[in-house]
Amino acid sequence: GIKEKVGLRKVTLELGSNAALIVEPSTPIDKIISRCVGGAFNFAGQVCISLQRIYVHASIIDEFTKAFVAETEKLVVGDPLDINTDVSAMINPKEVERICQWIEEAKSQGAVVATGGTFTERTLTPTVMTNVTADMKVVCQETFAPIVSIVSYETLDDAIRLVNESELGLNAGIYTNVLPDALRAADEIQAGAVIINDIPTFRIDNMPYGGVKMSGYGREGIKWAIEEMTDMKFITMKKSF
Structure with a gap:
């Protein structure tokens, strides 16, 4: 609706995500768990790039x-x-009701x-x-x-392939100690940002922040936001006639 109304004026749209992380078997699990848990549950998960999907290699998934x-x-x-609180309220009761319905629906379809x-x-x-499928609301x-x-x-x-099955693509991440695999993931993952050896929840203001596919278009971040809203003018001049 916003895009329809703005016509030819510039607009940046950040439309959300379901941020995914790949964990390769070369990853030292004990060194990343705390970071992954924080990425999933900080702010009660109410962040566009909260870690929502974790794809773990079969050889290490149990661990x-x-x-x-x-x-x-x-x-x-x-x-x-309370200073001891890690996770608190969701934004309103209707959102609690919605996500509980999604959980129950997933459970009825076999999720655990x-x-x-x-x-x-x-x-x-x-x-x-666990035991989720790509078509469950909690995943897609x-x-x-x-x-x-x-x-x-x-x-x-x-x-x-599993990361890219989503119609959203804001941030994604991969943990791996194999450089060629990291570079291949960076090339092939369909997202506005691919975070190597950290969670997709990572963001700083001086990085270009924005998505592809249904996550929107345009980039936020101080420099990039200004560029998005700037019209470039090219001027040339000959020194002599």
């Missing part, structure tokens, strides 16, 4: 899932004014809640889901809630 669940269960849900999934009127405990749509899905894959080609 990764066990460690991720254990770290998640350390999080404290409670009053945002590894931890979490309990809620009050305003909160959802940090939730980890933007959850914007404290929930993450862990999915197994066999080859890097499979992982890249």
